[in-house]
Amino acid sequence: MAESPLLRSTQLSSAQTTRSTCPYCGVGCGVLIEHDGKHITGVRGDPEHPANFGKLCIKGTTLHHTADPALLSARAQYPALRPTRDAAPQRVSWDVALDTAAARFADIISRHGPDAVAFYFAGQLLTEDYYVFNKLAKGLIGTNNFDTNSRLCMSSAVVGYKLSFGMDSVPCNYEDIDHADCLFITGANPAFAHPILFRRVEAARERRPGQKIIVVDPRRTDTSELADLHLAILPGTDVALYNGMLHLALKKGWVREDYIAAHTEGFDAMREIVRDYPPAHVAERCGIREQDLEQAAEWFATSPATLSMYCQGLNQSTQGAHKNAALINLHLATAQLGRPGAGPLSLTGQPNAMGGREVGGLSNLLPGHREVANPEHRAEVARLWGVPSLPATPGKSAVELFQALADGSVKAVWIGCTNPAQSMPDLGLIDAALKRAEFVVLQDAYRHTETAAYADLILPATTWGEKDGTVTNSERRISRVRTAVPPPGEARHDWAIGVAFAHRLGHRLGREDVDALFAYDRPETIWNEHRETTRGRDLDITGLSYPLLEAAPRQWPCPEGYSEGLPRLYSDGRFPTPSGRARFVATTWQNTAEQTNARYPLQLNTGRLRDQWHGMSRTGTVARLYSHESEPLLHIHPQDLASRQLHDGDWLQVHNPRGKVVVRARASTTVPPGQVFLPMHWGANAMAGLGINALTTAAFDPLSKQPELKHAAVQVEALAGSTELFCLRRAEDGGGQALLQALRPLLRRLDAASLTLAGRDQTVVVLRARLNAPDPALLADIDAMLDLGQDDEHLLSYDDARHQVSKRARIENGQLTAVRLCGEARAANWLQALAESGTDITPLRRFLFAPLNHAPAGLSAATKVVCNCYNVSETTIRKAFAAGESLTDLQQRTGCGTGCGSCMPELRRLGSHTPVEAMSL
Incomplete structure (x- = not known):
């Protein structure tokens, strides 16, 4: 067997190894960072970490490539301030940057009040970072306008747990996968979004062939390939499905009346509701077979232990909280809870979304799982923080926050470690909001995100391999994040930026207590204060210290006097509600916020790719991570293509009243007719227009305030214009990011384009576009940028004015280094393969502009x-x-x-x- 060059590169010996965690999904894998004290040279899975036991997915395995010094052009290394909104950012000192921010915030607060400013952060921050900024907003400024992109990810799961159990406490752990007799995976594709957990599912199934796996997903995903039963329900019908399963459990005598009577309340109301969900009616509404519905209900209810795993398919919905609660109703009714292998396990999408919830990192929360709306909770936190009081009105959630920026009621926003100009729904609204804002601060490790284009002030932050603190994964397990190497340039830790800003702002606001409020000199001092806010709460971590976490990751709760946390919750049937009982939530099915119609007949579903993560600010720096799906593609059923006289590979316009995107078609039977799928990762840095989320709706769940990012109604049409444009340039010596940045302004001049990386041996920047007609000025600019404008011995050119075909290629040292094809691009993939491989093409010059089917024998096009x-x-x-x-x-x-x-x-x-x-x- 050949040795993997990728794996070999992660096993290089280096002088030092530092234990830390992966910065991607909520699985929370442990990693061993190999480095020389200055640079990261490799990464391996930590065999001692209980989340992954040494395994890593492809994103984690390539982490060290994102820290390559050659990629520093992508990093924010120095504070930068725009003298005017239209000017380019200019480097300034930290003192100037923070003084400017403090002056602008203080001025707005003095003129308009504390609720005229807002903070929007990420589930990628460490717990200590979260804590400082949450305290800054709610304890110092006096506004609850502090929300995070966890609102887009996990807030419906939070509300579902609180409605049912009384607290946001995940009752299960990863070991339950090994003990479950039935796995009910619904609204999730862990094969792509949580790969290491899926490896555990595969291993459990191999050890226990009798384990039943049910997957509920409108698409046929890699996860569903392992299923004994795939329920391809119609989008948005989850509550109908769960209520139909509960109807069957009641009818067949599969419910546990003894458990219901002893440990729950509200079941009689739910019993009445599910009478209206008979199998035939539910099967028709969900678009599945009645016998499959009955099989799912039987396996779920009668298996000795059933574990459900779920994610954005439930959460990103205007009915997300009730979808979560309806699923938990099934667990309560069948007593599938509180023992090994049984219970509802929500999967967090980000590495520390759970930690953010612990410190109150949403606009309606306070530290220690407390509520802004609860006077006692506000008084407790005010006492712990040493402030007179806390604001009583819940702040604006993510969508509300940007709506307020757009209407002018919020004047300034501080954005940290997230990219709302790519990730928020209805990007037209976000564009208007950020343009109208009086002052936008972006605190980020990367300087070229879509949001950076709107920022008045950019503050450079540390990132993976440089940070120090803690994170909590999906199973309530807290791990230490440790510093391996120093940050580049003048980048600072997020918590340190918050502390420095708090001191400056507090003095401007006349707060004499600011120095005491933010007397933090290292993450451990923040942790110790955060720990105290949990005393006596459901997530009590007063028993955990940095030294204890240095020894091994540990779960909460872990009160003082204990050194190990509780692996499972509610085993005793007691719940943190006033009555001590779990609650059945009265859930009824409602349709998606936006339904299809004659003008917009296709149901759009958005989701994740296997090898990319979120807005690709990190994964997008690694060329090999584009090789599985290399560009924005609309996954559409061949039947829907044929009915529109379209073909695989065609450029399509996907549109609705909010906006449009132009992408190429990928004929696929993973989506049924009438539905289409777009990966959510692509924004304005990778395609013409605002990005995929120009199509999604800002409608949100009234309870969780989580927007319905999963569903929208769209139309797909052929794109006018018949001129193909294909360009590539080899990026020497790690210059891919610099070249990407140089080419990105071209996207604003094109209606249909994608700009991505490719290659393994050689990094190649690839631009694909569709033009109404050849544009000589545009082609001249592209040729100049790709080093194709100078006519010398290295340049090959071909022009056919009659057919409007123009082609250029540069060959240096026998290798293809740049190409521009306009008007005819059938050889594009073959030429890309030549550039990626670094093949000596001296004897192949006459084939350079040949159609793909005329390529020389033995050579093939670039493929997935x-x-x-x-x-x-x-x-x-x-x-x-x-x-x-x-x-x-x-x-x-x-x-x-x-x-x-x-x-x-x-x-x-x-x-x-x-x-x-x-x-x-």
């Missing part, structure tokens, strides 16, 4: 890479299976699937010869 660890393409895999090779033989020959394992679901699917996708574009 299924196994990123061993660089094994879909074409290679399909050919091997077509020739009769077994999966085991293929793995032994190529290594595919033996690295991080993220590609195993796709390998199994390809091996079964199931026709799922068209070949890569």
Whole structure:
């Protein structure tokens, strides 16, 4: 078997190794950072961390590449201030930056009151960072306008737990996957979004072949490939499904009346509601077979232990809180809770969304799982902080916050470690809001995010490998994050930026107590104060200290006097409600906020890719992470393409009343007719327009305030204009980010374009576009930027004015370094493969502008890479299976699937010869 160059690069010996955690999803994997004290040289999974036991997904395995010194051009390294909104940011000192911010905030507060300013942060902050800024907003300024992008991710799960159990306390842990007899995975695709947990699901299934797996998802995903039963429900019908399953459990005698009587309340009302959800009616509404509904209900209710796992499919909905509660109703009615393998396990999308919830990192929360609306809670926190009082009105949630910026009632916003100009719904609203704001501060490790274009002040923050503090994962497990290397330039820790700003602002506001309020000199002092706010609460961590966490990650609750946390909650049937009983929540089905109609007949679903994360500010710096899906693509059923006389690979306009995006089509049977799928990662840095979320709705759940990012109604039409434009440039010596940044202004001149990275041996920047007609001025600018404008011995050119075809290529040292094709681009993928491979093309010059089907023998076009660890393409895999090779033989020959394992679901699917996708574009 070949050795993976990717794995080899992570096993280099280095002088030092530092234990820390992965900065991506909420699984919370432990990592070992290899470094020389100045630079990170490798990364491995930590075999002692209980979240992953040494395993990493492809994103985690490539983490060290994101810290490559060659990528420093992507980092914010110095404070930068715009003298005017239209001017470029100019480097300033930290004193000037923070004094300016304090003066602007103090002025707005004095003129308009504390609620005229707001803070919007991320579930990627460490707990200590969160704590400082939350205290700054609510304790010093006196505004509850402090929200985070966890509002887009987990707030419905939070409300669901609180409605049912009385507190936001996840009752299960990852070990329950190993003990479950039935896994009910609903509204989640952990094969892509939480790969290491999915590896655990695969391992549990291998050990226990009798374990039943049910997957509920409108799409046929890699997760559903492992399922015994896939319920491809119609979008938004989750509550109808769960209520129908509860109806069947009652009818068949599968409910646990003894548990209901002893430990719950409100069941009689729910019993009446589910009478209106008979199987035939529910099956029709959900778009599934009645026998499949009955099978799911039986397995869920009668298995010795049923564990549900769920994520954005439930949360990102105008009915998200009730979707969560309806699922928990099923657990309560069947007593599937409080023992190994049983219970509702929500999967957090970010590395510290749980930690943010612990410190009160939402506009309606206070530290220690307290509520802004509760007078006793406000008094408790005011006493703990040593302030006279706290504001009583809940602050503005994420969507409300940006609506207030747009209408002018909020004047200034401080944005930290997040990218709302890419990730928020209804990006037209966000664009208007950030343009109208009087003052926008962006505190981030990266300086070229979409939001940076709106920032008046950019403050450089530290990031993975540089930070020190704690995070909490999806199973309530707190891990230490440790510093391995110093930050670049003048970047500072997030908590330190908050402390320095608080002191300056407090003095301007006349707060004599500010020095005592923010007397923090290191993360541990913040942790100790945060720890005290949890005393006596459901998440009591007064028993945990930095020295104890240095020894091993630990779960909460862990009160003083204990050294280990509680692995499962509610085993005794007692709940943190006034009655001590869990509550059945009266849930009835409601449709999505936006339904299809004659003008917008397609249901849009958004979600995640396997190898990218969120807005790609980090993963987007690694070229190999584009090889599985290389550009924004609309996954659409062939039937819907045919009915519009469209084809796989065509440029399409996807639009609704809020906005439009232009992307290429990917013919796919993973979505049923009438539905389409777009990955949520692509923003204005990677495509023409504002990004994918220009299409999504800002409508939100009235209880959780979480917007319905998963569903929108759209129309898909052919794009006018027939001129193809394809460009690439080899990026030498790690210059991919600098070249990307140089080319991004072109996106604003194009109606249809994508700008991405590619390559493994050689990094290549790729621009694809569609033009109404060739634009000589545009082509001249592109040629100049790609070093194709100078006519010398290295340049090959071809022009056909009659057919409006123009092509350029540069060959240096026998290798293809740049290409620009306009008017005819059939050889684009083949030329890209040549540039990526660094092949000596001296004998192939006459083929450079040949159509793809005229490429020289032995050379093939760039294709989708299924196994990123061993660089094994879909074409290679399909050919091997077509020739009769077994999966085991293929793995032994190529290594595919033996690295991080993220590609195993796709390998199994390809091996079964199931026709799922068209070949890569």
